[in-house]
Amino acid sequence: MTAYWAGDPADVSINAICALAAVSKPALYREFGGEDGLMRAVLDRYADQVLSEIFDILSRGLTLDGTLAALIQFASVDAKMDAGCVFFKMRAGKHRLGPMTRDRVDSIDAAAVAAFEAYLTASRAAGEWTGDQPAPVVARYLVEQLGLALTQRAAGEDPAQVQITLALALSVVRRA
């Protein structure tokens, strides 16, 4: 996970991972079955360990502005996300993934959109979100903007700049 997180998952070879983990290649194949299995396992671990924070933010019962601020903080400033996001990195190079990993990417993507949609629907019911766009559209929008911010961070852009851009993008939800 460390190796995939630090660089581009598609550019990290099995050989490099074995060297980094001081593990023989057959041992890795016994454990994970192959590159696809390894990536899927990494993505699962990453979802449990990191992406869960995003879902957490949505379930904290914060105000809409507070939730957006927390999301902005997490994606654009938090030092943990300095190297970007394994999930969005994999999603960006989806065509290079094995079938199992690709399925995981798709299902995590769908789960994220669903979580945002649920949050927005609740927020609208509570009279906090007054936008007139359909919740599914805005949910997808939020996921894409978070992905953009995390991709920018992976590219080494200044967190302050990323924050400004993301805040601008999310301001749509506050006002419209």
Add this chain to the structure above:
Amino acid sequence: MTAYWAGDPADVSINAICALAAVSKPALYREFGGEDGLMRAVLDRYADQVLSEIFDILSRGLTLDGTLAALIQFASVDAKMDAGCVFFKMRAGKHRLGPMTRDRVDSIDAAAVAAFEAYLTASRAAGEWTGDQPAPVVARYLVEQLGLALTQRAAGEDPAQVQITLALALSVVRRA
């Protein structure tokens, strides 16, 4: 250019290009010097032939809303951009590019931001754009949003969906 446009530039091998163009490998190397030179030449041609349309839109003297609508149309609906954008594809995988190509990517990126900034400054002077954000920030924002839309199209997403997302993102400029 066709091959790079159709897929991921980093995944198209020199061998594949030679086969596609019915050209021997040494011939390609004599002409372009190597993969880096070829990509740089492709990017130059692409900028002249395709990206120029974006700069064109900015210099048509349209209203702010008209300009944004034209940009949305171009990036999310125009059939020419069905496979995404060579420039943003290369920028997304910048770490894999050779030095010359990377330099071109950076300079095109800077030129695009500068063009948008000039447009916004003029638009503000004409009293058409009333946003209070700094022009450079919004210029960068617009480039990133266009890139996001074109990346989504390259991933095969429904143009109508891409259009909705991009329109939502650009609505920031209209209102704020």
Add this chain to the structure above:
DNA sequence: ATAATAAAATACCAGTAGGTACGAAATTTG
């Protein structure tokens, strides 16, 4: 201690990447 078995690593496979040495073909010059 020794034979049978389970586990793990070394060494290798085929395929492909970018790149080039060198011989063959075409062209220019006398």
Add this chain to the structure above:
DNA sequence: CAAATTTCGTACCTACTGGTATTTTATTAT
């Protein structure tokens, strides 16, 4: 037409990919 020169493509190189056959090591049973 013949010789010198330039142009061009076949065949090859090394490096590295994901993946595995085979041998070596460790463990267990007798």
